[in-house]
Amino acid sequence: MSHSPGLLLTILAFALVIGPLVFLHELGHYLAGRVFGVKIDAFSIGFGHELFGWTDRRGTRWKFSALPLGGYVKFAGDLNAASAPDPAWLELPAEERARTLQARPVWQRAIVVAAGPVTNFIVAIVILAGFAMTFGVDRTPSIVGTVSPGSAAAAIGLQSGDRIIGLGGRSIATFNDVAQFAVLRPGERVAVDFLHGETKVEREAVLGTATERDRFGNEYKKGQLGITPTAPVAQPVGLLEAPGEGVAMTGKILRTTLDGLGQIITGRRSVDELGGPLRIAKVSGEQLALGWPDLIFLIAGVSINLGFINLLPVPLLDGGHLFFYAIEAIRRRPVTPAIQEWAFRGGLAAILALMIMVTINDLGAFGLWKSLTGLIG
Known part of the structure; x- marks a missing residue:
């Protein structure tokens, strides 16, 4: 339900x-x-007809517009909200021309x-x-805890205690790296590099596919290697380390986005998965229902x-x-x-x-x- x-x-x-x-x-x-020193004509939240606004002492019109699906800053010398250059900026008096973006x-x-x-x-x-x-960083090592019978991991001989060091040509450091790589590739054949004791082993595995349904009725197909981790390791992060972790996490999310886009372009993932404002609204409501941390992470x-x-x-x-x-x-x-x-x-x-x-x-x-x-x- x-x-x-x-x-x-x-x-x-x-x-x-x-x-x-x-x-x-x-x-x-x-x-x-x-x-x-560029003069700014307008700062708008939304597009189209202005609902309300005010003009500050610098002459900038701050406004809220009817279509709340974006916004724009219109600089002096812009032809429109998309900041296309207005050829007429060259005809402005010298003082005004000097304050345009094009100058x-x-x-x-x-x-x-x-x-x-x-x-x-x-x-x-x-x-x-x-x-x-707040929550620390997941540093659970990419060491195999258990292997599911009949799984992709079992098919290539992965055993408890083996350490995964590479997937699809990418280096792997934590178990979270394994999960993030696998989840986007259900049914795909990928290269798996792991250490069995001191011996490096290279195999190819066809990832399993699991269909999950969340509490809101959404279905997801996820790739699985078929392993569980050892005991989870959460590393506390201090104030000085936090920005670096924020950059690293941003990079991982961006790479996941690029992976998904690449799969859509190459036909390995359906274009139906491309979403717009309505789907963002749907997911936003679901994440807020789960709690503020989930919504903030979505932001x-x-x-x-x-x-x-x-x-x-x-x-x-x-x-x-x-x-x-x-x-x-x-x-x-x-x-x-x-x-x-x-x-x-x-x-x-x-x-x-x-x-x-x-x-x-x-x-x-x-x-x-x-x-x-x-x-x-």
Whole structure:
């Protein structure tokens, strides 16, 4: 039996996850722009029609807009909320022109644009560092405790006391490394390197597949090697060590994201697993129902993904601007306005297509398509 967290809790959790992350992302752009003396016309949470707002003494319009699925900072000299350069900035009076983003050297513009995603990574590092200090870090060694009969581990001769040192060409240090690698690869053939006593053994195993259902009715297919660890080891982490652990944990989550994306691109994982705002809302409600630590950990994960997505070299995203700046730095002159305009149009089309696809996937995750099939049938 599944237990839905309810619509109100889901909306609240979604606001708690997305709202602060969007604000902090845009605040990164804003503060970097301020450092370099760029005039900022608007700071918006959400897109579209303004619901309410105010104008500060510097002339920046702070506002909340009707579509709360993101936000933007509009700098002087920007054509639109996507920070496409406005050719008209060249016609501004010299004093105003000097305060536009386009008047800044390319390295300053790059810092302003990169500051948003970088802020997302910093948020995640701070949260995960806090988790490391609060709960410690799992240092359970990658030593086999027990081997399940008939499992992938049994098939390659793994025994209690063996130490796994590599999976799929990646070095393995802890049992958590084993679990994180295996969980994304159900049914896949992977190389397994382990130490049997002092002898290094290299084998290939086909990971097992386990289907699990959580309390909310969500089903997951997970890869399994078929082993259990020895006694768990949790290492306490002090204040000085915590940032380093936060960086390491952020790196692991980012690598897991890249692994999953690579599997979707290569067809080893279904595109149905790509989710958008609706699925984030669904998962947010579920994590809040489980408790505040689960929701805060989700915020760290979403922040990492938000930073990563924004760095993709797609026009309209921060990564697209950085791509143009890189070309400008190499050529010593900006990409022509006509090329940028067509690139931004293509980027908009790609993002809209992706949003339609993930929305269809999200509605499927909510069970809409199964319900419609049942009604038709």
